[in-house]
Amino acid sequence: MTQLGIYVQIPFCQTKCTYCNFHTGVVSSARFSPYVEALCAEIRGYEELYRSAGVALPEGFEKAAVDTVYIGGGTPSLLEPGLLQRVMDEIRGRFGNELHEVTLEADPETVETGKAAAWVSAGINRVSFGVQSFSDKELVGAGRMHRRADIYRAVPILREAGIRNISFDLIAGLPYQTKESWRDSLEELGKLGPEHVSVYLLEVDEGSRLGKELLAGGARYSAGAVPGDDEMAEFYETACEFLGDLGYHHYEISNWAKPGFESTHNLKYLRREPYLGFGAGAHSFSGTQRWANAHDAADYVSAIQAERLPVEQREPVTRESALEEELFLGLRQLDGIDVGRIERVYGVSLAPRFEGLESAGLVKRDGNVVRLAPAKLSVSNEVFVELMR
Numbered sequence: 001m002t003q004l005g006i007y008v009q010i011p012f013c014q015t016k017c018t019y020c021n022f023h024t025g026v027v028s029s030a031r032f033s034p035y036v037e038a039l040c041a042e043i044r045g046y047e048e049l050y051r052s053a054g055v056a057l058p059e060g061f062e063k064a065a066v067d068t069v070y071i072g073g074g075t076p077s078l079l080e081p082g083l084l085q086r087v088m089d090e091i092r093g094r095f096g097n098e099l100h101e102v103t104l105e106a107d108p109e110t111v112e113t114g115k116a117a118a119w120v121s122a123g124i125n126r127v128s129f130g131v132q133s134f135s136d137k138e139l140v141g142a143g144r145m146h147r148r149a150d151i152y153r154a155v156p157i158l159r160e161a162g163i164r165n166i167s168f169d170l171i172a173g174l175p176y177q178t179k180e181s182w183r184d185s186l187e188e189l190g191k192l193g194p195e196h197v198s199v200y201l202l203e204v205d206e207g208s209r210l211g212k213e214l215l216a217g218g219a220r221y222s223a224g225a226v227p228g229d230d231e232m233a234e235f236y237e238t239a240c241e242f243l244g245d246l247g248y249h250h251y252e253i254s255n256w257a258k259p260g261f262e263s264t265h266n267l268k269y270l271r272r273e274p275y276l277g278f279g280a281g282a283h284s285f286s287g288t289q290r291w292a293n294a295h296d297a298a299d300y301v302s303a304i305q306a307e308r309l310p311v312e313q314r315e316p317v318t319r320e321s322a323l324e325e326e327l328f329l330g331l332r333q334l335d336g337i338d339v340g341r342i343e344r345v346y347g348v349s350l351a352p353r354f355e356g357l358e359s360a361g362l363v364k365r366d367g368n369v370v371r372l373a374p375a376k377l378s379v380s381n382e383v384f385v386e387l388m389r
């Protein structure tokens, strides 16, 4: 039987970080409860809502069991724990109790003893912790709410509450970051010993205030203090070495885990397994279709109150797009792509596609397995552009 993942989007934050390119908003807390009510209504009535929005679930999908839940955002840890409990009760009522991995994204300044205990009793067993950096100068420069001290305060609270699986996010490329400060962040991370680590490179695009400023050549939002591409690549490579020495398994371009702590939910995305996304802007994948809800939280709430699902994008997954996804997602994983399997499933020969990449040193072939060349992990986007040509 298919094991489904569920993603729940909570699109609210306390402030907007300068580098943030997500659809999240800073709103009055009075809007949290109506949003959660809408979410619960979507979870309860999803089959009917999908039908009326033109989303066709494959046959037998209603029997699929759910084993992972990921509550992301935004800053879902901002919500009153009772609201998160409502969401979890609704998920269990609709999809059963066999939840193996339930992740909550939490920002350090929002963690409190009472809240952490309530998260655990709601069934949350993994926290994805928005550390980003241990340098106050970098945190201030990026417009983050927390400081280094909040990280040290929050981790023991989570541990004492019974969270045995914590993931730290770090960002390489924040304004004011230096070789030394990056090394310090990695060392402090090592002392706190999370089970899982994600390292993201700062994204420069029109979607964030900092990105826009950098593209325009301006200096606001500490744009002048953003490290260059070569430095960022060096930070990433330092992380690869450092985390490898600490015994973390590098299983995806941006993700490392202590043995057995790879994120089951994230692996579903990488392995093209089905998941349902609930909430404003949430994306879903049934195996045959991809779709996304409207981003605007207020529009989402009004539509659900009117018993309508505001689907913004709806695309069938064609054979060609499925093959592109297999290649792109396969190369993101350090285990690489099983070329023989893909050739059998899709009836194609991949040799012409990989020959050029291999001779350019972008990928490595080892029998039937193709992987990104280790030196190209930090510039994977360039490889993907070549791959999709």
Ligand code: SF4
Pocket: 012, 013, 014, 015, 016, 017, 019, 020, 021, 022, 024, 073, 074, 075, 107
């Ligand atoms: S906390 Fe996360 S989602 Fe919220 S503004 Fe900052 S980066 Fe964006």
